Amino acid sequence: MSAPAVATPPPAPGAPLTKKALTADHPTWCPGCGDFAVLAAFYKVLEKLNYPQEKIVTFAGIGCSSRFPYFVNTHGGHFIHGRALPFAAGISLGRDDLHVFVFGGDGDGFSIGGNHLVHTARKNFKLTYVIMDNSVYGLTKKQTSPTSPVGFKSKTDPWGAIDQPINPMRTLVNSGATFVARSHATQVNHMIDTMLQAAKHDGFSVVEILSECVEFYEGAFDSSVPRKGGTFKTIDLKKGDGSPEDAQRHDPSSLEAAFKLANEAWPGSFGVFYQNKNAVTKNQLEANLIAKTREKTKNAPDLALLQATFARLR
């Protein structure tokens, strides 16, 4: 088998992260797929964050979008359909020194993985989750997805989908996620800015990115693409400057305001819907528990602890 020869030496520790260092396999997506833009934006985000390369983890479930980790040169993996979040929860909680990013599709996240999404969110594991929503099952070639609108003609609903889709933003806000945002694959700068904020959030951050499947749902998001005659309406966040305009701006700490945005008519708004900067992460809660427990045992070494336990079992 062809073991690729080492062409270029690896960047020295501490060297700035470059797109070149971050590029891995060439993406296998169809030409024109929205996911390319998400990948390009993610490279930029990592460059800006400039974490040590070996401390970044890119993980995913199954789907076209979930092939993401193969294209990013960091530690990472490709798990099973819908279960990348609990896996990533283990990574995050197991190792506080790592920066964990999870990618997946609308079917992966809202259908088979729907329950995991809610529980990972409410527990507030420290990680960033990007849902690349194309409103269709891409990898399996055009079946109805939980975000396909009523009337969408798929192979499982050739006459047009008849079930009500979920409202992704309402679901995410309601899940207890402490950072919820929405972006669009045609808006690279918006994606970079939104993903950056998500990565910097101390807790569970989730970004839904509308990413068109040109193969099976062309034009799905045209109504939010200006060059196709749509409107890309961004969310203006409150600045707290006391100005009269500021009163009209969105307060991301308000759940009520977030729900209001989530309930807007399609195609809705883009930006940060909700952020709770005060919620304690699961990682912190467990660390507190360990610290408190070890204080009680006076940091006894493992062997002494277990010996003492056995002495009580005599």
Added chain:
Amino acid sequence: MVSPNSPEQSGGARPGQQPRSLSDVVIRLAGNSQDGIQSIGGFLARLAGRSDQDVMTYMTIPSTISGGPSIFQVRMGNGDILSAGDRADMLVAFYQHSYDAHIGSLRPGGILIYDSDHVAPPAGDNRFTSVAVPITTGTVEAVGGTSKDKGKNIFVLGLLARIFDLDVAKLTGLVKERFGGKNEDIVRNAMLAFDAGYAWPQNNIRDLFYRFDAVHAAAETTGRPQITIDGNTAMAYGLLAAGVRHGAGYPITPWSSIMEILRTELPKYGGVFVQCEDEIASISTAIGFSYTGQLAITGSSGPGLSLKMEALGWATMAEMPLIVINVQRGGPSTGMPTNVEQSDLMQAIYGSHGDTPRVVLAPKNVEDCFYIALEAARIARTYSTPVIILTDQGLSSRIEVFAEPDLAKVMVAPKLDLSERPATFKPYPLDAITQHAPPGARIGSGKYPTVTGLEHDEHGHPTGSPVLHQKMTAKRREKYKALAATLPAPELFGDESGEALIVTWGGCYGPAREALGRIRKAGFKAGHLHLRHIHPLPLGLEKTFAKYHRVVVAELNDEGMYGYGQLTMMLRAAYANPAIVSVTKTDGLTFKVSEIVAGVARHIESQALSATVGAASQSTLATR
């Protein structure tokens, strides 16, 4: 009246009376779950542990958590106690329904103690020595009105201490330890109840006076103190000793107590256990922990193991170390959640999809629950593989006494290797066993690995190559063959050739060893081979099997469509030896010694051996 608290009487001496000597006794206590019957068993077990007696308990808990019938059977005595005992020598019946349901388990000539406030045995039944004790009113009178009949269990404990000449100082010490954290009144009431039971003066109780023969117990041979715990506790502490510091799970009986212990204990060791939203999330989180370079554990029972199967397949494909504990119970589905069965073997070995080899181990008794955890961790780390431990409901809740492990010797410190990997590093080398580089480790080539469930090349890149799939499938298979070649020969007891070889796995070890003793005593040449490593099997078993006329596999599952239990099917498939046959049953209880003897007798077509089994042979047995 003898007072147990006066020091000169400690030890239960009765002036002018000589105790009859006894080697071991099986006592069955039958009542309702809220009567604290389990705690009588617990006290006796711990006493035995501290008095150099071996003890094994047999406990059933009703599926309804509060209320409902409950029994506890304890066998205590000296030397090795291997099984819970087929029939009781003594039955303590708290209620009429307890009497009705369990009088059949008392051997003729045995002792029946019943609460005369609730039980009226039929008049003129001379099969047993019957002793009427007003347990309820005796307790109420001793403790005083307010607590009603709470404390009946401690009253009975006093009674048993008197009858079996138990070490009262130690026993009351244990009672005080147990209730010590609670308020003074509770300790005082317990002691009042104990004294009242101990001093119960009436009837033919006075004639019942036994003492266990001088003992030679583990403490002497190993020089280590003895501990008294159940199998799930032993397993949980085994994991801690193995350096496992991460886990995730979802509650289900009888697995839950392992996760409860780990959740409570792990923070002391700087570790963490997550209660997840379901079993799929649990195994996923556990593999996530393992992926970070820290071997993790998940577990469940029956239905929960099924939910873990897809992710388990990923762990085989991606070659991730992982420990999965399955505390087997009666199945399928919710089945018999508080009964014992060994019917998950095929699922453990072959469950999931595709060719998914993995390691399956089973502990033979409570002590082994501790050591099997160490072995599972060693294998998972060395071979970068999921390892399933198949324990069972019987082992999980059974209390046994064993020598305290030499922790200084066996304990493994968790190690996280974040050293930089050389430029030649490959996650999936074809010519070596996979050892992953966890995130945080720099890779000399600058190419970071992807772990994946897609078929992949040596670098973890997806491939559709038929040649590579075949090679990688072989790579994943061969490491288990390499493991098999290193496994020690399984324990073999008795004759090295002969009429029959009993083969067991899991908790059937004890009764089979006793059965072997009976069979050989009856003049037959026979052996017993016990398997701890079930998949892969140790090498060379076919040579051992060939030395016996019949290889009788005793296992607690159904004979199935073809007349063989699950391990039997495996062994027949592996060795194509028609002498391999089964003794199986699915009545939800552990094997009685006599059931195994009867099964062997049937297979070797021996009337003479059958005759030794006598009335004890059970119709629930299926033999073929």
